[in-house]
Amino acid sequence: MNELAISAQGLTKQFKTRGGMVTAVENLSLRVTPGETYGLIGPDGAGKSTATRVILGLLTRTAGESSILGFDSMADSYEIRERVGYIAQQNVLPADLTVMENMRFFAGVQCVSAEAQKKRIPELLAFAGLSNFTNRLAGRLSGGMKKKLALACSLIHEPQVVMLDEPTLGVDPVSRREFWSLLGDLRAEKGLTIFVCTPYMDEAERCTQIGLLYGGKLIAAGTPTQIKGLLPGHLLEFTPAQFAAAQQRITGMEGVLELQTYGEKLHVFVDDVGARKAQIEMALAAEGIAHDDLREIEVRMEEAFISLVQQQTEKVGV
Amino acid sequence: MSNGTGLDPQQPIVVRNLTKKFGDFVAVDNVSFAVNAGEVFGWLGPNGAGKTTTIRMLLGLLHPTSGSTHVLGLNSATQTKAMHAIVGYMSQQFTLYNDLTAAENIRFYGMVYGLSNRDLRQRQAEIIQMAGLEGREKALTSTLSGGWKQRLALGCAIVHRPKVVFLDEPTAGVDPISRRDFWTLIYAMAKEGVTVLVTTHYMDEAELCQRIGFISQGRLVALDRPGRLKQTQMRGDVLELNVSNPDLAMRILKAAQQSGQLPLDEVALYGAQIHAVVPSAEAYKEVLRALLSTAGIEVRSLERIAPTLEDVFISAVNAPA
Incomplete structure (x- = not known):
């Protein structure tokens, strides 16, 4: 057990609401080895934050077990707090404190000695690219800089594991990439275990292992390549002139495994590119539907996620 | 415009x-x-x-x-x-x-x-x-x-x-x-x-x-x-590397970038892979391979990949005015 950085078995969390019991996380099991960058990926309301908080011991669990670095989430919360950094989703840094004061504040909360602070704070500020902003009020930092400061504060006690709940939410793509570059440095240079929740499907590609969470349940887990490999067949893309007519014609055709809409384009999963491409082209021609070239494209995490969710809903529907 | x-x-x-x-x-x-x-x-x-x-x-x-x-x-x-x-x-x-x-x-x-x-x-x-x-x-x-x-x-x-x-x-x-x-x-x-x-x-x-x-x-x-x-807008080519030890390879490439030994616009971890933006794939593929091999890292694959729109935007934002 001890070689796992994070572990959960059959973890379930229910909340009482006015409308009755709601299961936010259902029978979640995951194993994260040290040095891994684990992504818990899913849309809003999937249960990512609840799962993270239960694993951290901030919420009680209804059933199952979970631990970090071998310490039980419920029983050993002090040991966990000492060894784990956390950025909450609605993470709020004291806005009326400067960057430096924020660092000192969090150092104080984590009981970091004055001597250690002197060494670590400048290092962390340099790492986060904030060395020139030590006197700026946190409230006056840009969105991306606030996230970097939050990351620096979460590392002040030199944790072995960091748990980041949607650390890039609402941040633009440039700042998102800078943030992930910092996470890459932590992984490559310090061997830190990183657990990150995100609704951005493209961020899954940054992780070594991912779990797709939907409706409180883990619907798939593995490396990004493995997850994309779960999809059946090959993916064809094209733009029809008459969208609805094309969609209707192709649905249910032999060898068509799944149809997804993509703006003005259609994404068609087929069992065999050579055979089906010609069939689809003929069917469209027979209906008089003009279109651009049908081309095979690579499956991205988003297509995989949508497909897996659709399979899941179909299973439940039957 | x-x-x-x-x-x-x-x-x-x-x-x-x-x-x-x-x-x-x-x-x-x-x-x-x-x-x-x-x-x-x-x-x-x-x-x-x-x-x-x-x-x-x-x-x-x-x-x-x-x-x-x-x-x-x-x-x-x-x-x-x-x-x-x-x-x-x-x-x-x-x-x-x-x-x-x-x-x-x-x-x-x-x-x-x-x-x-x-x-x-x-x-x-x-x-x-x-x-x-x-x-x-x-x-x-x-x-x-x-x-x-x-x-x-x-x-x-x-x-x-x-x-x-x-x-x-x-x-x-x-x-x-x-x-x-x-x-x-x-x-x-x-x-x-x-x-x-x-x-x-x-x-x-x-x-x-x-x-x-x-x-x-x-x-x-x-x-x-x-x-x-x-x-049209991407400055340089994106290389995708599959290597035996991505964390170590990342440290080596970062060091080479910072010392100016390699003109990498960007080098980043993508799960088990590394993406590096080089001025030209042709000119730098073998340079990267040699650098990593010397350090005892096995290079399993090293391919030029199509840039994503995000790559293009980062490149546009970082372009000299």
């Missing part, structure tokens, strides 16, 4: 030499572009780049320091009222009344836009159908899920059948399946001739736009179709 010549005043959205200064700060710097009728146009850029300032000027909520914006031939700054009657606007806040039902929200917006009772009844039915809200007409808006709220907000924004629609981050916080449905609606509108200008932080959605304008530090740095941007 700097002098605004060649812009057709007939186009539904025309931005000409647009500049906005706040004191000494130039938020929008001599931006010109035009959007075609029935086009889905992505207006992208980092936070603080001037994206929202441009939209505010297009909507007539802010006045330009110099230059002009025209929507459907009307000057945004001087013919604001007439323009508002024929454009739609949806913000990421989904400005819906939570304590009204779905149908009541539609009727409320219809009345604000002065629709007749008959027109209102017809539009309500159309919008309920478009948003997939049949059977939920009487549901309180607060009880609807994110995807439904989003489609209802779009319906309210287009209750008066506008010819131009501005969507400011309309899909923030909505799940991927609802986002796909939403884009199907956007294209259904465009097919009927509605012109759409949309902002988003999701790169997969940027790919969905027919054309993209990208603004950085107030300047328009790229304007083209997504596919073309990837061919």
